[in-house]
Amino acid sequence: MRKLDxxxxxxxxxGAAGPxxxxxxxxxxxxxxxxxxxxxxxxxxAAGLAALARRHGLAALIYLLGLxxxxxxxxxxxxxxxxxxxxx
Numbered sequence: 001m002r003k004l005d006x007x008x009x010x011x012x013x014x015g016a017a018g019p020x021x022x023x024x025x026x027x028x029x030x031x032x033x034x035x036x037x038x039x040x041x042x043x044x045x046a047a048g049l050a051a052l053a054r055r056h057g058l059a060a061l062i063y064l065l066g067l068x069x070x071x072x073x074x075x076x077x078x079x080x081x082x083x084x085x086x087x088x
Contacts, residue, residue, distance in 0.1 A: 036075065043072030 033041070050065035 039072040039075075043069050046072065 046065045046068040050062055050069065053061040053065060
């Protein structure tokens with residue numbers, strides 16, 4: 001999990017918080033990613049995590065990460081099929 005946190009902080013995702021230096025702080029702010037770009041990023045991360053889970057035979061995680069990938073790749077604004085307790 002630490003590696004994932006380091007990748008997110010390093011700015012691999014356009015909206016991820018990354019290290020700030022004076023040179024970077026003086027630049028114009030980057031455009032925030034839209035929902036599709038964010039979903040694609042999450043889908044890519046889920047694919048990598050699913051591969052790791054497969055390598056170690058973690059069946060429940062393989063299943064859940066597969067659901068994450070499917071939702072991210074659906075391109076919908078949301079399916080509306082989640083219970084209210086799981087929606088944002």
